[in-house]
Amino acid sequence: MAAKKLFDGIFWVGAEDWDRRLFDSLIPLPDGTSYNAYIVQGRELTVLIDAVDPSKKDIFENHLKEFPRIDLIIANHLEQDHSGLIPCVLDRFPGSRLLATPAARDLILTHLHVAPDRIRTVADGERLDLGGRTIRFIHFPWVHWPETMLSYLEEDKILFSCDLFGSHLASSELMAEDENRLDEPAKRYFAEIMMPFRKIIQKNLLVIEGLELNFIAPSHGPIHSRPAFIIDAYKKWVADRPENSVLIAWVSMHDSTAKMVNYLTEELASKGIKVMPFDLTVADLGHLAMSLVEAATIIVASPTILTGLHPLAAEAIFLVNALRPKALFAGFIGSYGWKSRALGQLQSMLDSVKFELLTPVQIKGAPRPEDLLLLSKLAADIYQKHQAAGLF
Numbered sequence: 001m002a003a004k005k006l007f008d009g010i011f012w013v014g015a016e017d018w019d020r021r022l023f024d025s026l027i028p029l030p031d032g033t034s035y036n037a038y039i040v041q042g043r044e045l046t047v048l049i050d051a052v053d054p055s056k057k058d059i060f061e062n063h064l065k066e067f068p069r070i071d072l073i074i075a076n077h078l079e080q081d082h083s084g085l086i087p088c089v090l091d092r093f094p095g096s097r098l099l100a101t102p103a104a105r106d107l108i109l110t111h112l113h114v115a116p117d118r119i120r121t122v123a124d125g126e127r128l129d130l131g132g133r134t135i136r137f138i139h140f141p142w143v144h145w146p147e148t149m150l151s152y153l154e155e156d157k158i159l160f161s162c163d164l165f166g167s168h169l170a171s172s173e174l175m176a177e178d179e180n181r182l183d184e185p186a187k188r189y190f191a192e193i194m195m196p197f198r199k200i201i202q203k204n205l206l207v208i209e210g211l212e213l214n215f216i217a218p219s220h221g222p223i224h225s226r227p228a229f230i231i232d233a234y235k236k237w238v239a240d241r242p243e244n245s246v247l248i249a250w251v252s253m254h255d256s257t258a259k260m261v262n263y264l265t266e267e268l269a270s271k272g273i274k275v276m277p278f279d280l281t282v283a284d285l286g287h288l289a290m291s292l293v294e295a296a297t298i299i300v301a302s303p304t305i306l307t308g309l310h311p312l313a314a315e316a317i318f319l320v321n322a323l324r325p326k327a328l329f330a331g332f333i334g335s336y337g338w339k340s341r342a343l344g345q346l347q348s349m350l351d352s353v354k355f356e357l358l359t360p361v362q363i364k365g366a367p368r369p370e371d372l373l374l375l376s377k378l379a380a381d382i383y384q385k386h387q388a389a390g391l392f
Contacts, residue, residue, distance in 0.1 A: 003063040004174060006223070007156065009041035009133070013048070013063035014219075015056035016170045023168065027192050028286045031185055032170030035081055036219045038160060040153060042130025045071045049151055049160045050219050054084040064092065072128070074135070075100040076162035077148045078107040082219055087112050099128070101139055104147035122149075138207060140164065142200050144193055150208075157214040163193065164201070165230045167221030176222040179229050184290075185221060186230060190237050191289035195323045202238040205231070242296035242326050244391040245274035246382060249288060249316040250301035251281060256335035256366045257303045263372055264299070264333065267379035273386065280312040285319060292325040296391055297382050298355070300346060304336035309345050317349045324352055329385055331358035331378065335365065358382065 004012040014036040021029050035052035037060070048070050052060045064070070070093045075083050078100070090096055098114060102121040108114050122128070124139035138150040143164055151160040167185035176182050194201060208231065216224040216231075224230045246268055252258035261277060268275045276291045292298070298320060302313035309317070320330075330353075332346050343360050361378055363371045386392060 003039065003066050006038075006174065010153075010156065010158070011039040011066075012174055013037045013039055013060065015052045015059040016172075017053065017056065018170045020170075027168075028284060029168050030284075030286070031168060033168040033220055034170055036217065036221075036223075037082075038217060039067060039070075040130065040133060040135070042133040044129075044131030047072045047074060047128075047130060047135065048089060049074045050076055050082045050162060051085040051089060053081040057085055057088065060085055061088070061092075064089070069093065070096050072096060073098045074151050074160075075104060075108070076151055076160065076219070077145060078104050078111055079145060079163070080111070082162060083108075083112060087114060090114060090118055099137075101137075101141075101147050101149050103141060107145075107147055124149075127154075140204060140207075143197050143204065152211060157212045159208070159211060159213055159216045159227070160219075161216055162219045164218065165216050165224065165234070166193075166218035169221045171222055174223055175225045176229070177225075179226070182222060182229075183233070186233060187237070187290050187293065188286045189220065190234070191293050191323070192286060195237075195289070195293060195325060198238045198324070198326065201234065202240075205234060205238070237293050240326060242328060242391065243274065243294040244272070244386050245276060245291075245295050246297040246299060247288070247291050247295040247327075248275065248277040248299045248301055249280055249283075249313065249320075250277060250299075251279070251303070251310045251312045252301075253303045253305070253310070254335075256363070257301050257333070259367050260333050260335065260361070260363070260371075260375060261301045263367070264301075264375045264379060267376055268382065271379060271383045272392070273383065278316075280316055285316075288316070289319065289323060292320065292323055292327070295325065295327050296386055296389065297329040297331065297358075298325070298327045299331045299333060301332075302334045302342055304334065304340040304342050307336075307339050307341050309342045313342075314345070314349070317346055321350050321352045327353075327355055328389060329358055329382065330355035331382075332360040333362065333375065333378070335363050335367070337365070356385075358385075 038049040169185040213227040
């Protein structure tokens with residue numbers, strides 16, 4: 001496969017990964033993914049922006065054969081799927097040097113074992129003259145590693161954004177021709193990777209909005225030929241105000257907790273609240289993460305096993321705590337046999353988020369009419385809190 005020309009002097013030299021179904025041994029990839037790398041040529045210098053995952057080394061090296069020289073390599077982000085093959089590029093082009101942020105220097109030395117004299121750090125706002133083309137470096141720390149930066153090609157108005165604005169989607173089309181097709185992969189990507197850094201992105205979007213943009217070229221997924229599409233989506237996803245919706249992550253062993261979930265779902269829906277229940281025995285955790293983007297209330301529903309949370313419920317709580325969604329309220333319902341420490345476990349696990357905890361509904365055995373009344377009260381409480389928060 002040949003490198004693909006995007007514009008005069010600008011080429012895509014990445015790789016599609018059609019069959020990959022798990023990222024970081026954790027994140028589901030129903031649509032595969034791509035690793036985008038770009039060549040930008042000026043009159044005087046040729047630059048490679050990022051690399052690809054080491055698993056696609058043969059494809060990447062075949063692309064680079066088309067270019068007799070690479071003077072500089074820009075590492076926007078040091079995660080292995082973008083940087084793992086940089087040492088190979090440095091070996092292939094002995095006169096080349098690696099450009100990165102000062103915060104990246106230690107990661108380059110420890111992760112890639114690049115010789116220190118091959119590294120040059122660049123300042124925030126620094127410009128690189130390629131001869132007729134200028135790249136401006138924009139430091140963007142903690143989106144989603146501490147050393148991240150963006151590279152803005154000023155004359156062509158292209159933002160090479162690395163992981164920001166990406167999507168895990170393998171596609172034969174380099175440009176995002178069908179935005180409806182891209183909406184779910186982009187949201188899934190944000191939910192699983194970028195949501196913990198929502199506040200940082202919220203603040204730094206102002207920097208991006210100040211740029212003239214014709215294209216946004218991320219390191220995963222198609223290039224955005226209409227930047228407003230993905231920027232507007234991010235504005236919505238990072239905003240502080242959630243939607244009038246309740247996510248219920250549940251698991252049941254002997255149907256008691258399932259009956260509680262079904263009853264609470266009907267009660268909430270009858271009050272005009274969107275309910276998103278996820279049976280954790282079969283749920284796609286990526287879809288659960290996507291629903292966390294807008295949920296105002298999160299309910300964990302779990303039976304007690306060996307006096308504690310069901311492991312699937314504990315996994316869901318760990319995910320919520322790690323992703324740090326914008327939800328305002330959290331609650332717990334469930335059934336137990338003789339004794340339970342489940343509620344205390346939930347509270348101790350949620351140490352990265354600041355939800356208002358609702359009154360739990362924990363019952364012994366199968367639900368009775370008086371137990372269902374407690375669930376009705378919980379639904380009414382959620383309704384009132386959503387109303388007070390202006391979510392209706």
